Amino acid sequence: MIAGLGLLVGIILGLMLQPDVPLWLEPYLPIAVVAALDAVFGALRAFMDGIFDDKVFVVSFISNVLIAGLIVFLGDKLGVGGQLSTGVIVVLGIRIFSNVAAIRRHIFHA
Amino acid sequence: MSSGADMTDENPSPPSGRERLGETLKKPLSRGQVTAGVLLAVLGFAATVQVQEIGQSDVYSGQRQEDLIQLLNSLAAASQRTENEIAQLEQTRSSLRSDTDSRRAALEEAHRQADVLGILAGTLPAVGTGIVVTVEDSSGAVGTDQLLNGLEELRDAGAEAIEINDTVRVIAQTSLTDGLNGVIVDGVRLSPPYTIKAIGDSHTLAQALDFTGGFTDAIELPGIGGKVLVKELDNVEIATTRAPAPAEYAEPLQNE
Numbered sequence: 333m334i335a336g337l338g339l340l341v342g343i344i345l346g347l348m349l350q351p352d353v354p355l356w357l358e359p360y361l362p363i364a365v366v367a368a369l370d371a372v373f374g375a376l377r378a379f380m381d382g383i384f385d386d387k388v389f390v391v392s393f394i395s396n397v398l399i400a401g402l403i404v405f406l407g408d409k410l411g412v413g414g415q416l417s418t419g420v421i422v423v424l425g426i427r428i429f430s431n432v433a434a435i436r437r438h439i440f441h442a
Numbered sequence: 443m444s445s446g447a448d449m450t451d452e453n454p455s456p457p458s459g460r461e462r463l464g465e466t467l468k469k470p471l472s473r474g475q476v477t478a479g480v481l482l483a484v485l486g487f488a489a490t491v492q493v494q495e496i497g498q499s500d501v502y503s504g505q506r507q508e509d510l511i512q513l514l515n516s517l518a519a520a521s522q523r524t525e526n527e528i529a530q531l532e533q534t535r536s537s538l539r540s541d542t543d544s545r546r547a548a549l550e551e552a553h554r555q556a557d558v559l560g561i562l563a564g565t566l567p568a569v570g571t572g573i574v575v576t577v578e579d580s581s582g583a584v585g586t587d588q589l590l591n592g593l594e595e596l597r598d599a600g601a602e603a604i605e606i607n608d609t610v611r612v613i614a615q616t617s618l619t620d621g622l623n624g625v626i627v628d629g630v631r632l633s634p635p636y637t638i639k640a641i642g643d644s645h646t647l648a649q650a651l652d653f654t655g656g657f658t659d660a661i662e663l664p665g666i667g668g669k670v671l672v673k674e675l676d677n678v679e680i681a682t683t684r685a686p687a688p689a690e691y692a693e694p695l696q697n698e
Contacts, residue, residue, distance in 0.1 A: 338479030339486045346490025353495045361492045368485045375478065386474035393481050414506055438458065 359408065360401040363417055367400035368393060370424045373431040380438040400424070561603055564611040564684035568603040572641035572678035573648050576671040579634035583666040586618045586625055592638065592657040593618075599650035601640040603680045607632050608639075611682040644674035 353361055371393040378384045400420055407416030436442070505513075560566035575592070577584060593612060596604055604612035610627045619626040624633035640647050651657040651672060661668035 334475040334479035335482050336479075338481070338483035342483035342486025342488075343490050345483070346487045346494070350494060351491060353491060358495070361488060361495070365485065365489045365492050368481075368488065372482060372485060384474065386477040389474070390477055390481065 359413065359417075360404055363400040363404050363420055364397045366421055366424045366428075367396040370427050370431070371396045373428050373435070377431045377434045377438075380435055562613075563686060564603070564613040564682075565686045567679075567681045567683055568641055569677065569679045570602070570641045571644045571676050572601070572603075572639065572674075573644050573651075574673045574675060574678060575636075575638040575640070575651065576673075577634065577636040577638070577661060578669040578671075579636070579661075579666075580669075581667045582623060582634070584634060584636070584661055584668045585620045588657070588660050588666070588668075589625060589636065589638075590618050591660060592651060595650045595657050596638070596640045596642070596647055599642060599646045601642040601647055603641045605639045605680045605682050607637050609682060611680065611684050613684055615687065639678050639680055641678050641680060644676075648672050648674050 371389070374392060375384060375389040378388070403420050404413060404417050407413040410416075557566065561568045577589075577592075589606075593604060593616075606612060606627055610616070610630050610632065612627070616628055621631055624631060625636075626632070651670070653659075658670040658672070660666070661670050
């Protein structure tokens, strides 16, 4: 309930404020969003499994975002930023898919 | 999957994911919910911002560095080409402009020369400072000799345009002949008194006629008995013109 409300509030805030992304953040924001999505789906799955812990959720959320940003930063420094972000996206995508599959099994029993 | 046996098995065990989700949706507040809400708000905010950023940034934002460099190079080459073209066109323009300028200058020069020559040749009316000489000849003794003498003196003094009796413009080819009761200038019979208008420096012209043994003296000799009146004027108008006489035999010498 509160979680859904929070998501809604965030979207509305983003739509209303329409802030400009600072230049230094520009390469990291998309990766960070995907990493956060992964953490959210992981948390939802853990919730369904009955092992949800808000502390774990917070830590995984923040560390996911930070690590994703770090990987992109490192990739940029090494000159393989594009490929490395693609790799991160792929890995996160796979994780999101598997989490969503588990969630689906819980909800639809299929 | 959901057979009767399973159901009995699940009853003592913790509730299924679906049930837990439903329970949480009904139960409003818990620490976990608030945390999840805050983090999801952050996620929603970031995602929205990113989506809008992609929407407003141009087509190049997603491209690879090499592609961008190539694009930049091609753009630089294109701008180089265009600049060359601009330089060329500017050169053409300046050459055309100088062409026009020189043509205009030539035209102005030609106009100026035409004016000067027109006054000299008597094809244009003229106005300016000069003198009006009135020669009275009661005895009819003034003839070609005296008048020709006077005209020569005026020419020597720099007269630019000369006219006699408001009817004949004196030019290079002018001829004077003695006639009955007067003189014939270029086929026009003129009778005294003669009025000679000359444009030039009025003082010099007047001086040219008035010296010992000069025009005035020659006419006022006792044997001739004429009378000369010289008036220096600021504004002498010579309205008589001549049609230009094309040269029949003489041709300009081409020395260019």
